[in-house]
Amino acid sequence: MSTSSLPGLLPELEIVRKDFPILERTFEGVPLVYLDSANTSQKPQIVIDTMVDHLERHNANIARAMHHLGAESTEAFEGGRDAVARFIGAPDRDEVIFTKNASEALNLVANTLMWARGDLQIGEGDEVVITELEHHSNIVPWQLLTERTGATLRWFGLTDDGQLDVSNIDELITERTKVVSLAWVSNMLGTILPIAEITKRAHAVGDHGRGAVVVVDASQAAPQLPIDLAAMPADERPDFLAFTGHKTVGPTGIGVLWGRRALLEQLPPFLGGGEMIATVRMEKSTYAGIPHKFEAGTPPIVEAVGLGAALDYLSHIGLDAIHAHEQAITGYALDGLATVPGLTVLGPLDATQRGGAIAFELDGVHPHDIAQVLDSQGIAVRAGHHCAKPAHARFGVQASTRMSSYLYTTPGEIDALIEGLEYTRRYFKLA
Amino acid sequence: MSTASLDSLYQDIILDHAKRKLNSGLREPYEAEVHHVNPTCGDEITLRVHLDGDVVKDISYENLGCSISSASVSVMTELLVGKTLEEVEPIHAAFLEMMRGKGQVEPDEDVLEDAVAFAGAAKLTARIKCALLGWMAFQDASAQAQSDTQKETDK
Numbered sequence A: 001m002s003t004s005s006l007p008g009l010l011p012e013l014e015i016v017r018k019d020f021p022i023l024e025r026t027f028e029g030v031p032l033v034y035l036d037s038a039n040t041s042q043k044p045q046i047v048i049d050t051m052v053d054h055l056e057r058h059n060a061n062i063a064r065a066m067h068h069l070g071a072e073s074t075e076a077f078e079g080g081r082d083a084v085a086r087f088i089g090a091p092d093r094d095e096v097i098f099t100k101n102a103s104e105a106l107n108l109v110a111n112t113l114m115w116a117r118g119d120l121q122i123g124e125g126d127e128v129v130i131t132e133l134e135h136h137s138n139i140v141p142w143q144l145l146t147e148r149t150g151a152t153l154r155w156f157g158l159t160d161d162g163q164l165d166v167s168n169i170d171e172l173i174t175e176r177t178k179v180v181s182l183a184w185v186s187n188m189l190g191t192i193l194p195i196a197e198i199t200k201r202a203h204a205v206g207d208h209g210r211g212a213v214v215v216v217d218a219s220q221a222a223p224q225l226p227i228d229l230a231a232m233p234a235d236e237r238p239d240f241l242a243f244t245g246h247k248t249v250g251p252t253g254i255g256v257l258w259g260r261r262a263l264l265e266q267l268p269p270f271l272g273g274g275e276m277i278a279t280v281r282m283e284k285s286t287y288a289g290i291p292h293k294f295e296a297g298t299p300p301i302v303e304a305v306g307l308g309a310a311l312d313y314l315s316h317i318g319l320d321a322i323h324a325h326e327q328a329i330t331g332y333a334l335d336g337l338a339t340v341p342g343l344t345v346l347g348p349l350d351a352t353q354r355g356g357a358i359a360f361e362l363d364g365v366h367p368h369d370i371a372q373v374l375d376s377q378g379i380a381v382r383a384g385h386h387c388a389k390p391a392h393a394r395f396g397v398q399a400s401t402r403m404s405s406y407l408y409t410t411p412g413e414i415d416a417l418i419e420g421l422e423y424t425r426r427y428f429k430l431a
Numbered sequence B: 001m002s003t004a005s006l007d008s009l010y011q012d013i014i015l016d017h018a019k020r021k022l023n024s025g026l027r028e029p030y031e032a033e034v035h036h037v038n039p040t041c042g043d044e045i046t047l048r049v050h051l052d053g054d055v056v057k058d059i060s061y062e063n064l065g066c067s068i069s070s071a072s073v074s075v076m077t078e079l080l081v082g083k084t085l086e087e088v089e090p091i092h093a094a095f096l097e098m099m100r101g102k103g104q105v106e107p108d109e110d111v112l113e114d115a116v117a118f119a120g121a122a123k124l125t126a127r128i129k130c131a132l133l134g135w136m137a138f139q140d141a142s143a144q145a146q147s148d149t150q151k152e153t154d155k
């Protein structure tokens, strides 16, 4: 297929690529083909410049400095929060909490729920529901919570074609369900989960008429799907949404937890320290309002500023356009991968039903060896279990190779991958 | 990584051992069995050691892993089976030294024989653990086998 005939590609792809200086790297003359964006995305110049500018001209601690720089830094940091709120359509910008990454955001929810009393309290007889395709970051915190409270952990299984098996939803989500936590898009199978349907169901159960608390791990969704929380019907809107800055062209060291105000106010604090208090006496303290109640200590200031620039950059290009680009590239990649003998894609095969991460197996070559040979051709992919061991186990696979594209990926890079895989087969004498 | 260093990583000896997997399969008798995993990539090995006095009579294993980790355990069994624990010790130590030497350690072919082929993997941070998986499992299993044998003689 001629690449210019590929509908859906970003019209200004070459210009977009110029925004990402790292894409010009070569290794001993071989140009980089970066297909590991589901692991971490590359950063546009605007993010790098914004962070450098903040450090060069505006650096100070926030909220507690009574000087020019302190005011500028606070404004830039809170500007980052506003950008996040715009990006996800948060009903209220104070519902946006900065964390270290998605893992910390998910642990924040699991821990504070574990400490909660009253109608949020979780104990024996209660159930927490997750799915078999979760990243370890959305499994382990819930295992810890259920082990420590005596509650029971249950999960949705997967169908053979990599979709969430919702056939037993009425049996899984019941009066006993206190929490449902699930990914929006799988980082391994690419599957897009029916979060609206599940949220609606979870909100309808329970004796308080308020239903179970729904947590959505949007780590792989935020980079590629438009999100508008305020526009969702209230019963389909999750109660919490987490994502990580470094996959949305932002820096590492910063993640986001959005939570419904009433719940955030009801939950106890996570970490104690500076900034999260109203007043401290030796006997007892009172806490700040949200979001500060959940942000103890000096936050990742320049990272929040950088994340704001990153999300504004993505919005400027447009999430609908980015999503269309991802679908076009994913479809092109699925077609290409299907031509490689002995290659099996794990997960849905329809590009319109999945995200831009494609994990596959190649008969006779271990994923590590594939990644190594591809690396010699400048092609960066991920090999291993991608922090989704249960999902691999479900398909009887110990490890896989994963290619993942993003808004800067070209059809030419997919061609390079397919050629690289042919080369890999020849290298290991399979062809 | 260039194509030339790719070839120095995947030497024929390594590709050959990765295919043949000498001494693979789990066998009786054995004094100790261990299960080791590489948490970053999920590679796994179950390995058994059978000692006869102080002679390593058998090393049997089942593994799931890349060609580097498969070849490494295969070469290891070929090198170590039949030797006394005293003879095994310096070979094991030399392999660890080479793998942890960031490619700076000049391996002694007289001691390591075919295992010198892993010098290429020692230069790649991401592959060192692959090459070491089987060797660490053996170290663990043989220590357990010896302490069990010790307990038997203490009785």
Ligand SMILES: Cc1ncc(COP(=O)(O)O)c(C=O)c1O
Binding pocket: A038, A039, A101, A102, A103, A104, A135, A137, A138, A183, A185, A186, A187, A217, A219, A220, A244, A387
């Ligand atoms: C679906 C999913 N959830 C959670 C995470 C964890 O993100 P982080 O490591 O930044 O906390 C990732 C990324 O690795 C992911 O893909």
